[in-house]
Amino acid sequence: MASSATAPNSLSFFSSSLFLSSSHQIPKTYISVAKPSSGRVSKPLSVAAQLATLPIFSFEGERVGETYLDLKTAPEETARAVVHRAIVNDLQNKRRGTASTLTRGEVRGGGIKPYAQKKTGNARRGSQRTPLRPGGGVVFGPKPRDWSIKINRKEKRLAISTAISSAASSEGGAIVVEEFGDRFEKPKTKDFLAAMKRWGLDPKEKAMFLMIDVEENVAKSGRNIGTLRMLTPRTLNLFDILNSDKLVLTPAAVEFLNARYGVDSEIDEEDEDDAEGAEEPAE
Known part of the structure; x- marks a missing residue:
């Protein structure tokens, strides 16, 4: 029997150096963070610290x-699972769950037998609300639910x-690009595209800009670029990070x-709840 080929260690929805083996990858420092004892033995959470140098x-x-x-990262053997669970959580929580159908007991009409049982040449029908007829009820159809x-x-x-x-x-x-909020005296998409080309960005590739504050002229200059997303710390979300080809900070x-995400970061629960509640839905 021929030996099966080994699948590449990469995510299907985006390529990442964290999930691909690379010879020039920076070594990681693994830290074992133990959870508080609750009467049972729990497996310690492994966290890796990865240092990345970015040009300005x-x-x-x-x-x-x-x-x-210098951010916390999941180890290579668990990174795929951690990111997958988080993106599934984000996308599934955005489902409204309002799909609804009527069963045969909820469809209007059907109180009388459509025609005689015999001598008509038709199949036997006891009600117009049967799922076998158009306008009848739906069998095992969706109902409103919380996803x-x-x-x-x-x-x-x-x-x-x-x-x-x-x-x-x-x-x-x-x-990393120096602050450019005051460089746009008026909204102009042509000037923003020229700036992207100077920074080595292709307008045809998806780019995500993360800024503390987005000036009005900057937002209006880039809103007509379909591949561009401008986010702030309150709107930062995992979907846009994974869906982008370039990250501009x-x-x-x-x-x-x-x-916030460094090795020595300590974030209050109130700040965490505020950030999670402000995430924008994926388009």
Whole structure:
């Protein structure tokens, strides 16, 4: 019997250096975080710290320096599962669950036998509401239901930081651009496209901009670009991270990510709830 080929260690919906073996990948430091004892023996949560160096570009497209992202990431053997559970949780919680059909007991009419039992040449019918006739009830049709599922808060944060760190560690996957909110005196898409080309971004590729504040002229200049997404810390979500080919950050956004998703980050539960409740649905 021929030996089966080994499947590549990669996610089907996006390519990432975290899930692909690479010779130039930066070594990781693994940390074992033990959960509080609750009377039973629990398996410690393994977390990896991955350092990624990002180039900083000016508004004119010149390289002016470097910065780094030091975020928590899931180990390679569990990264796929953590990210998958988090994205399924986000997408499934956005389902409205309002689909509804009528059973034969809820369809209007059908109180009388349509025709005689015999001598008509037709099949025997006891009601017009039978599922076998047009306009009748539906068998095992959908009813309103709640599709929402739960996920641990720390696991969801780990999935987001893993996805960001994966994009940052891949070659050309993420860059940092100096603050450019005051560079647009008026909204103009042509100027924004020219700036993207100076930064080495292809307008045909999906790009996600993460900024602390999005100026009105910047938002209006980029809203006509279908492949562009502009997010803030309150609207940051896992779907847009995985759905983008390029990640563009500002220096303030890098500081935010290191403070919120870094190895030494300590976030209050109230701040975490506010951030999770402000996520935008995927389009």
